[in-house]
Amino acid sequence: MSAPHEHASTAVSPHLSFEALSALLEKIFLRHGTSADVARVLAQNCAGAERDGAHSHGVFRIPGYVSTLQSGWVNGQAVPVVEDVASGFVRVDAGNGFAQPALAAARELLVQKARSAGIAVLAIRNSHHFAALWPDVEPFAYEGLVALSVVNSMTCVVPHGADRPLFGTNPIAFAAPRADGEPIVFDLATSAIAHGDVQIAARQGERLPAGMGVDSLGQPTTDPKAILEGGALLPFGGHKGSALSMMVELLAAALTGGNFSFEFDWKNHPGAKTPWTGQLLIVIDPGKAAGQSFAERSQELVRQMHGVGLKRLPGDRRHHQRARSQANGIELDAQTLANLQELAGL
Numbered sequence: 001m002s003a004p005h006e007h008a009s010t011a012v013s014p015h016l017s018f019e020a021l022s023a024l025l026e027k028i029f030l031r032h033g034t035s036a037d038v039a040r041v042l043a044q045n046c047a048g049a050e051r052d053g054a055h056s057h058g059v060f061r062i063p064g065y066v067s068t069l070q071s072g073w074v075n076g077q078a079v080p081v082v083e084d085v086a087s088g089f090v091r092v093d094a095g096n097g098f099a100q101p102a103l104a105a106a107r108e109l110l111v112q113k114a115r116s117a118g119i120a121v122l123a124i125r126n127s128h129h130f131a132a133l134w135p136d137v138e139p140f141a142y143e144g145l146v147a148l149s150v151v152n153s154m155t156c157v158v159p160h161g162a163d164r165p166l167f168g169t170n171p172i173a174f175a176a177p178r179a180d181g182e183p184i185v186f187d188l189a190t191s192a193i194a195h196g197d198v199q200i201a202a203r204q205g206e207r208l209p210a211g212m213g214v215d216s217l218g219q220p221t222t223d224p225k226a227i228l229e230g231g232a233l234l235p236f237g238g239h240k241g242s243a244l245s246m247m248v249e250l251l252a253a254a255l256t257g258g259n260f261s262f263e264f265d266w267k268n269h270p271g272a273k274t275p276w277t278g279q280l281l282i283v284i285d286p287g288k289a290a291g292q293s294f295a296e297r298s299q300e301l302v303r304q305m306h307g308v309g310l311k312r313l314p315g316d317r318r319h320h321q322r323a324r325s326q327a328n329g330i331e332l333d334a335q336t337l338a339n340l341q342e343l344a345g346l
């Protein structure tokens, strides 16, 4: 098995190590005006998504980050302000910057509180989240903690029973440790499909399955362009996904002091793509719970699920792809790599 290349040497299927891809992305962020800290955090986040095959939130997002920074919509130099407000509550004002550096700034305090109180909440406001949500929760599970996070995005989802969009695609991510193997992690948009996947389908000229969205007249469509150009998405699972999306708006925006998905207006910032909203994280120390070890119990649940024929747990595909990327390098197509190198000024 060949080792990951540090640089692409051929035009066909270059493979990069995580470190090489992170370094390239870091250059792009720095070149487009972020601080060194922000560049490092975003680069690692995005490279991690690409490594794990989370393509809707991997390097596909880099042009959107760049155009957003160029538009002046987000502050790439923001320094998050962390407030220790109660024994189980931390607040962060991200300063119109990205959400991931805000989480990084508050993380140590959050873990300390979760370990001492058993549970702690982190409320991030005035923040932009343009990434997958699992990287925000999974690391807690590697430390033996249970974590749940929600973030709202931009108006593009019609609440069940309504005629016009209001909610964002509003993902929910959850991570829990287990005794053997990778943590149990799921991360899902509360829309029938993530906005990023609609963009990818439009770019590739593919149709979507039925039931994902409507056109500008509110009629069901499988054409991703009709959804993106005046149409909207639907929640997953009808009224159930719609209720969860509403909950995300309440927790990520109303509770944090961030914007609802419908409350910001980026039309004076052409090129802006990052929703200016809020994010909530809840971290629980299962060591404070009564009874058997949580990790043993979660392992037992997994064992039982496998016992009834379940082949794939949420997170399995990602972890398999991670192992492949670690062995062979992260595969990018040659044109994508060339585009990234150009954005990095190489």
Ligand SMILES: NC(=O)C1=CN([C@@H]2O[C@H](COP(=O)(O)OP(=O)(O)OC[C@H]3O[C@@H](n4cnc5c(N)ncnc54)[C@H](OP(=O)(O)O)[C@@H]3O)[C@@H](O)[C@H]2O)C=CC1
Residues within 6 Å of the ligand: 054, 056, 057, 129, 130, 131, 132, 133, 134, 151, 152, 153, 169, 170, 171, 172, 173, 185, 186, 187, 188, 189, 190, 193, 194, 195, 196, 197, 275, 312, 313, 314, 315, 316, 317, 318, 319
């Ligand atoms: N920042 C933001 O505002 C937003 C970000 N997003 C991001 O978009 C990404 C994609 O979301 P979405 O399209 O809803 O995700 P998917 O529908 O692809 O997957 C959702 C979850 O279900 C798991 N899963 C998928 N198929 C199966 C299966 N057959 N059996 C068992 N588990 C399965 C996935 O695990 P696995 O990963 O292993 O496939 C994942 O944990 C997420 O990372 C989300 O955070 C979405 C909306 C807004």
Ligand SMILES: O=C(O)C1=NCCCC1
Residues within 6 Å of the ligand: 056, 129, 130, 131, 153, 154, 169, 189, 193, 194, 195, 196, 197, 274, 275
């Ligand atoms: O895929 C999505 O849906 C989104 N991802 C990043 C932020 C905007 C919505």
